[in-house]
Amino acid sequence: MCLPIKSAWLVEIGFGADFFVLLCRNKPALQTISTLNNLITFIPITSLEHPELAPYRTLRQSVEQFRQGKFIGEGRIVVRRLLESTHEILSVLMTSEWLEEYRELLVARPEQITVFLGQKELLNTIVGYNLHQSIMALGKIPTQATLDSVLIQSSPPRLFVAVDGLANSENLGVLVRNCAAFGVQAILVGETSSSPYLRRAVRNSMGTVFKIPIVHCENLVETLTMLRHSHNFKIVAAHPHAEEHNIQRVDFTEHCCVVFGSEGDGISPRVLSACDITTAIPMQPGVDSLNVASASAVFLYEVMRQRNKA
Secondary structure (H helix, E strand, O other): OEOOOOOOOEEEEOOOOOOOEEEEOOOOOOEEEEEOOEEEEEEEEOOOOOHHHHHHOOOOOOHHHHHOOEEEEEOHHHHHHHHHOOOOEEEEEEOHHHHHHHHHHHHHOOOEEEEEEOOHHHHOOOOOHHHHOOEEEEEEOOOOOOHHHHHHHOOOOOEEEEEOOOOOHHHHHHHHHHHHHOOOOEEEEOOOOOOOOOHHHHHHOOOHHHOOOEEEOOOHHHHHHHHHHHOOOEEEEEOOOOOOOEHHHOOOOOOEEEEEOEOOOEOOHHHHOOOOEEEEOOOOOOOOOOOHHHHHHHHHHHHHHHHHHO
């Protein structure tokens, strides 16, 4: 619920002379504050039962929420990167302590945003406090990139990553973060993989998912085949049982797309058949594979190393 009425009681939270917040405690929408090109509504809350807070109350992302193209970003770094991005933001849930740190980023946003302000004790009741740190935001999943658009926007030599059957959203989020760290220009998400905009994926990407174009493929095999035959890409399968080649013997200095598979089954036979080469990370006897998040860091570092050396 919102705070009860005391019509004469207004609270000023110093946002500076040109931007100040008046919180009147007498109606659900409180006071609408307009500043320059921005319109922000602040709503103090004493309960999480407000209808617009439903997406925040659980770590599980509802089917309806995902169908509507909405996602949750949580934690100080993720929310900051979301505010710095061009992704549309619908609302923010935070304690008043975060207001000063995020003041300029909020003022700079072009869209209307509802900012829910609650006490730390209230926000701590949301599962995963150590993860969300009493600051979260609800955003809109952007219109997905197309293969044509990422080819036009990326510079040669191009580096793409494709994921096949990668269902674990936490591993997917770390893989996205690795892609951002090592200069991947686009991520191709196969039809059997999870979305990088699932809550845990966004969290584990540390908000880097907002920086990389995501292409959702209806048929990953067809997409890889098109890259291979029409755009001169080398399609490299990161496959733990590749005996012929290890990553140090593969030339990554030309256009390439590195394909990563699921945690259990690896890359499916259909997708493997669309690859030019299978390659593995050399390891000690008795260890045949790494977690896909760890393996992607090793592979992509090798790509960057070769390209920096070339």
